[in-house]
Amino acid sequence: MKLSKILSMAMENLKQRKLRSSLTTLGVVIGITAIIGLASLGEGFRIEVRDRMQQGFELNNLTIIPGSLFAGLSRQRFSDGDLQNISKISGVQTATQVMQIGNVTLYNGNKTAQAFVATAVDFTQFVKVFEDRFEFDGDGPAEYKNDTIIIGYKVNHPNEEDTTPFAVAHDNVTVTLLAPEQLTPFYKLQNHTFNVGGTLQKKGTPGITNFDYWIFISLETGRTIYDTQESDLIFVRVNDPEQSERIAEDIEALFPPFRITILVPLTFIRQVDNILAIVQLFLTAIASISLFVAGVGIMNIMTVSVMERTREIGILKAIGAKARTVLGMFLAEAVLIGLIGSVIGLFTGYGLSYGLASLLSGFIQPQQNTTFQNPETPPLTITPVFSLEWTIAAFVFAVVICIVFGLYPATKASKLNPVEALRYE
């Protein structure tokens, strides 16, 4: 018997028992919906989180901070020697040190501005490390001098509605900062005047550093004011992000244990990505159970169907249908249920993932504006990702399940003795 005929007869048989066929198919639809829905949602979530982390943690930048979170609070700061040693490690493109000054107030005529993070940096090296983020409104400084100050976007535009900036290039601004008084052990608020070298564009980068809130003065000046040769942070730019874990190990080897902490974005991202991949697989595995349940449903219905159609099978065999043909006819019904269920399940799965995505985003949205959250972070939106691989895998899985569970009743049908089958009432 031709395959096309077997399929068309199987289709007719399914149509003959519409309610039963649709209920059986519904099982497959639910299974595929769950698998496709959760897998694509999981994939979308994983990619969203990974992209976000990649934005937040520039992959080729390592951040070295003194001390260790759980090994006491005493923090030994970095010296020029430390920086030189780190620079020599292979794979390190640039290393630069940063001195943290803290919260300062800036004055420009009668305008004031507040900078939460004031830093002193070695401009030439610092710009090399953060070349993507050090972009100016208009021209940048022709050269960095000792009295140059660079102002972050949010410091310069404290109020979004007010379009007049706090300062423009070449303005002279006064900075009030708490610094040690010469020849005394006391700290005192001091005024220092700087020339604005440039103001930074809004970058709003989510992550651990957001230059919008920073101001930068030269490291030399910072060291003079604070009478120190040490620094608080070292940023390292590596040539190849894939090498960053090895480089971090090399840097750690330069220091005694627990003396420094290195933030390696690649490690974070890998770990989170792995965890999310496992969660995705786990969700999909749970969803797959529903397909097994659907398979049992198919077996159940088809076994009943074989019993009901015993006489029909007897007739078919009497007029010359081979056991293989009867097997094929029943398996074709199972496969059709699998295929139809998969196609419908694919669409409902898409629907489910979009529905869940907007539902989840709705839950996440209200918690966005906390004090710890960077206000520049765009709201978390999960866009389901439909991969061809998952779709094909779900299809194949559904059809295989249908064949496996349809095999028992179909074999039973094909092995019926025609004489007994014809006698069956």
Next chain:
Amino acid sequence: MAAILQVQGVKKSYHLGKIAVPALCGVSFEVEEGEFLTIFGPSGSGKSTLLHLMGGLDRPDEGQILIDGVNILKLSDAKLAEMRLNKIGFVFQFFNLLPRLTALRNVELPLTIGGVSDEETTERAQQMLKLVGLEARGDHRPTELSGGEQQRVAIARALVTDPKAILADEPTGNLDTKTGWEIVQLMKKLNEEKGQTFIVITHDPHIADTADRIIHLKDGSVEAIKEAPRGNKR
């Protein structure tokens, strides 16, 4: 004329639990091509068992059955199915049409199973329906047909593969006398006009008497073989 069906010392028992119930105890005869043969006997005489064996639906415990010279004991299940498809046509007491298919589709079924092309299948099935006088009823489902019409469709289905022999198991058993007689006349006509071999099982002596030859079966054995009592033989 050549024997197209040979039954040689056939024995068959059924097992009811551990007890073996003999249905046929050594039956031998031959059927010649073009013959109209009836197998006559009371119920329980083994008629249906014999018919099933002759049609290759079952295998004998002992003895041999040769269909068109081929010993069915030596055929695999698949080959036996092929034999049934190509060389045997069945007509049953309860018609055994597939209820969801139209009359035409029922007649087409053996050809569909045999993988014959769609055009040829339909053409041949329509010819057969015409032959049994139902060319106008092809689109009707069995439930929309009378008993006699259903049996005609069954005969058309049996004929469509141009088999060596048509085996009919009490074809009038589920019909009123008049309709039953019409069916017998139809089979006789096909036998006479087409030379189609018929083997008809019946417990009705009037129908048995229409045959060229009657095999009287009793308690699983051939009691007598009678030749054309009314000069039926052509």
